[in-house]
Amino acid sequence: MKIDIVTIFPDFFRGPLDHGIIRRAREAGLAAIEIHDLRAFAHDRHKTVDDRPFGGGEGMVLKPEPIFESIEALNVEAREGRAAASQSVVLLSAQGKRFDQSVANELAGLERIVLICGRYEGVDERVGQYLADRELSIGDYVLSGGELGAAVIVDCVTRLIPGAVGNQASTQQESFTTFSEAQTGSGPSSTCTSGGLLDYPHYTRPADFRGMGVPEVLASGNHEEIRRWRRRAALEKTLRNRPDLLERAAFSDEDRKLLGEPDRG
Numbered sequence: 001m002k003i004d005i006v007t008i009f010p011d012f013f014r015g016p017l018d019h020g021i022i023r024r025a026r027e028a029g030l031a032a033i034e035i036h037d038l039r040a041f042a043h044d045r046h047k048t049v050d051d052r053p054f055g056g057g058e059g060m061v062l063k064p065e066p067i068f069e070s071i072e073a074l075n076v077e078a079r080e081g082r083a084a085a086s087q088s089v090v091l092l093s094a095q096g097k098r099f100d101q102s103v104a105n106e107l108a109g110l111e112r113i114v115l116i117c118g119r120y121e122g123v124d125e126r127v128g129q130y131l132a133d134r135e136l137s138i139g140d141y142v143l144s145g146g147e148l149g150a151a152v153i154v155d156c157v158t159r160l161i162p163g164a165v166g167n168q169a170s171t172q173q174e175s176f177t178t179f180s181e182a183q184t185g186s187g188p189s190s191t192c193t194s195g196g197l198l199d200y201p202h203y204t205r206p207a208d209f210r211g212m213g214v215p216e217v218l219a220s221g222n223h224e225e226i227r228r229w230r231r232r233a234a235l236e237k238t239l240r241n242r243p244d245l246l247e248r249a250a251f252s253d254e255d256r257k258l259l260g261e262p263d264r265g
């Protein structure tokens with residue numbers, strides 16, 4: 001997969017893209033990530049990329065010309081043919097559609113994504129209307145720039161590229177991954193896919209840490225019992241922390257039963 005990031009702060013990405021899974025995916029040739037300085041597409045000696053807003057108001061707005069020229073220089077497919085070419089040009093924006101695990105899965109299936117990072121009061125609206133094919137927000141809050149959002153998207157998407165994570169089954173069994181997105185049959189029988197809910201709790205050694213124990217069932221060796229405990233714990237945690245996820249989730253008869261069962265951990 002090829003990922004291009006257009007930004008006025010290219011150095012911002014030195015840290016986030018140079019560690020862990022992203023670094024390994026880059027080194028293995030699974031993801032080619034390139035950072036492009038928007039100011040290289042400015043035409044005056046001050047490298048101006050912003051201007052005052054039409055209609056008045058606070059702050060400055062990123063101008064359309066350097067952004068359009070930067071994307072044209074990348075030889076991305078025209079907007080109409082982009083989906084067929086397995087490409088997407090994304091504008092990071094607080095006003096965009098919410099980026100979530102299912103959008104991450106969709107982007108991970110593409111051959112190329114380009115991320116445009118806004119700054120100041122935002123980006124000239126014509127970029128979203130005529131150049132980008134989608135606007136994405138990483139959450140309901142306002143960041144000072146699109147760079148953190150782009151780093152979040154690159155991280156989520158890269159780890160979903162087949163081969164990026166050592167054990168691919170682990171990306172199938174995480175929070176927010178629906179049953180249809182997860183490849184069935186992956187992982188041992190004691191694990192379970194979240195089915196769009198939160199992941200189940202994880203524990204490791206020591207079994208007794210400062211008097212804080214680990215649920216006994218996890219050491220029982222009974223895979224079916226462990227799977228059932230994990231599923232119930234995931235359901236309970238989702239109910240506690242993210243009840244909104246339960247509204248969209250498909251419940252099995254077993255789920256309903258598990259929620260009613262006493263805790264034997």
Ligand code: SAM
Nearest residue numbers: 092093094118121122137138142143145146149
């Ligand atoms: N005036 C804009 C608004 O109220 O929606 C906020 C502009 S923000 C200060 C500057 C840039 O940060 C945006 O153009 C966008 O690229 C990025 N940004 C801010 N919040 C974001 C979010 N939640 N998700 C993705 N990008 C965001």
